[in-house]
Amino acid sequence: MTDFPTAAMPLQDGDLLAAVDLGSNSFHMVVAQSLLGQLRVVDRLRETVRLAEGLDARGGLSAEVRQRAFECLARFGQRIRDIPPQRVRALATNTVRRLAAPQAFLMPAESALGHGIEVVSGREEARLVYLGVAHAQPSKPDRLRLVIDIGGGSTECIIGSGFDAIERESLQLGCVATTRRFFGDGKLSRRRWDEALTEVTAEFQQFAAAYRALGWDDALGSSGTNKAIGEICAAMKLTKGAVIADALPHVRDRLLQARTIEQIDLPGLSADRKPIIAGGLLILEAAFDALGLQRLMISKAAMREGVLYDMLGRGGADDPRDAAVAALMQRYGIDKAQAERVEVTALHLFDQVAEPWQLDADDRLMLVRAARLHELGLTIAHSQYQVHGAYVVEHTDIEGFSRQQQQFLAALVRTHRRKVPKTAFDALPDRLLPSARHLSALLRLAVLMHRAHEGDPIPRLDARAGDGSLALLLDRQWLEARPLLRADLEGEPQGMAALGVRLQIGTA
Numbered sequence: 001m002t003d004f005p006t007a008a009m010p011l012q013d014g015d016l017l018a019a020v021d022l023g024s025n026s027f028h029m030v031v032a033q034s035l036l037g038q039l040r041v042v043d044r045l046r047e048t049v050r051l052a053e054g055l056d057a058r059g060g061l062s063a064e065v066r067q068r069a070f071e072c073l074a075r076f077g078q079r080i081r082d083i084p085p086q087r088v089r090a091l092a093t094n095t096v097r098r099l100a101a102p103q104a105f106l107m108p109a110e111s112a113l114g115h116g117i118e119v120v121s122g123r124e125e126a127r128l129v130y131l132g133v134a135h136a137q138p139s140k141p142d143r144l145r146l147v148i149d150i151g152g153g154s155t156e157c158i159i160g161s162g163f164d165a166i167e168r169e170s171l172q173l174g175c176v177a178t179t180r181r182f183f184g185d186g187k188l189s190r191r192r193w194d195e196a197l198t199e200v201t202a203e204f205q206q207f208a209a210a211y212r213a214l215g216w217d218d219a220l221g222s223s224g225t226n227k228a229i230g231e232i233c234a235a236m237k238l239t240k241g242a243v244i245a246d247a248l249p250h251v252r253d254r255l256l257q258a259r260t261i262e263q264i265d266l267p268g269l270s271a272d273r274k275p276i277i278a279g280g281l282l283i284l285e286a287a288f289d290a291l292g293l294q295r296l297m298i299s300k301a302a303m304r305e306g307v308l309y310d311m312l313g314r315g316g317a318d319d320p321r322d323a324a325v326a327a328l329m330q331r332y333g334i335d336k337a338q339a340e341r342v343e344v345t346a347l348h349l350f351d352q353v354a355e356p357w358q359l360d361a362d363d364r365l366m367l368v369r370a371a372r373l374h375e376l377g378l379t380i381a382h383s384q385y386q387v388h389g390a391y392v393v394e395h396t397d398i399e400g401f402s403r404q405q406q407q408f409l410a411a412l413v414r415t416h417r418r419k420v421p422k423t424a425f426d427a428l429p430d431r432l433l434p435s436a437r438h439l440s441a442l443l444r445l446a447v448l449m450h451r452a453h454e455g456d457p458i459p460r461l462d463a464r465a466g467d468g469s470l471a472l473l474l475d476r477q478w479l480e481a482r483p484l485l486r487a488d489l490e491g492e493p494q495g496m497a498a499l500g501v502r503l504q505i506g507t508a
Helices: 063-079 102-113 122-136 173-182 190-214 225-233 248-256 273-290 303-312 320-331 334-353 360-373 385-395 403-414 428-451 476-480 485-498
Strands: 018-023 026-035 038-049 087-093 118-120 144-150 157-159 163-172 218-222 294-299 461-466 469-474 502-508
Touching: 018 063, 018 303, 026 063, 026 303, 038 063, 038 218, 038 303, 063 102, 087 303, 102 144, 102 320, 118 157, 118 403, 122 144, 122 163, 122 218, 122 360, 144 225, 144 273, 157 190, 157 461, 163 190, 163 485, 173 190, 173 428, 190 218, 190 248, 218 225, 225 273, 225 294, 225 502, 248 273, 303 334, 320 360, 334 360, 334 428, 334 461, 360 403, 360 428, 385 403, 403 428, 476 485
Parallel strands: 018 087, 087 118, 144 218, 218 294, 469 502
Antiparallel strands: 018 026, 026 038, 144 157, 157 163, 461 469
16 A cells, blocks of 8 residues: 655744643643654643533533633643644543534534534543653653553553553543542531442443453552642651652541641642542542552653654654554455545646645545545445445544544545435534535546456546536546446536535546
């Protein structure tokens, strides 16, 4: 297969990158400068938004919390106004994942920030957390490390080696959500703590045996909760900043001396962290119990640093999405020769229409990946294979892809043949709709051109695009020798109309 075309602009020394983390407790932004292939942090911003605090049982978000989020993002957006969009990534995590109507939040949030916002799965969040920790505290490649990240809405547990995550788990347990779940009325007691600990420990036990069997050489905790508990341990003179198994009962007993959350008095605990420390400490105690931990060192890095390093690799040899697509092709036995034929033709069309249709390098990459995966559903059934393939692409955890990117890719796979459903692009934000429809049009044509799985080159395929139009010019003799293709092309303007494209086909 051909190599992936590079999407990102090559970084020059002095270029700025920014990562925005819309966490369930706090929003973070890190701005870094690229110098000699390394990153130097030049600015950090953090605001306590408590997004999870506004989430209700129906997946709605309170107006007060929405407003806090938008105001914070507007301030972040002011700081990164002059950074090109290709060098900014904003990621939303657990709370946005759980919204019943995420676009109702994301659209005004993107307007406030001035950049698109991606929603990542728990497992992708875990990969990025590990990447950030691994770069901040490198270890020998043959050593395994466990990383635990307790966020506001979820907890990620990862075992990795070097910069690669080997095992990833994401639990619906976070310091904000767990405090609300077990201590929502603000009252604390030993009985309530023990009952809650039993429930939370059971969540970790789903994977604890497998993790303990694999093992690890050292363990690190990232994000604010682990850092806060480490500082409490140090202030209580139990450790020098790490968290050890013998220290946790002392911290817990000190916390439970308070009858309410408002009365908690732990040395080294900030006022900002006090309302949610009970849930965070509960999660960490459960993790220690289930995983048999003895010591957890504290890392200064978290997902936002991982996002920055992930951006360095994207579009180059270290883009994790390349390996993920290749793995899917192998797992589902995709015909590589046919995929490459479709890819080459799709890119030939793309390069002719990219400028008038305002398609960019990231769109080109998405078209390549759709071409490589368009026949994925054939492993399940030939009938409606585009439907099966789209379902797999959308609902599989694919390393390196955000939810929107998977939905985008799934929409291309779903619409590459047959009738285009009216709902095919409903999951995508408005800003992605024009490129999604245009890429679908190009993929449909490339697939049609190679329906017979011929290896012979196409002698002529000229494309000219306008506002909502696409004109093709083919070799007359070549087309006349292919009556099936000619019939398919004669019926294709109807399919294109569903994509908002007027198709004209000529020969010469």
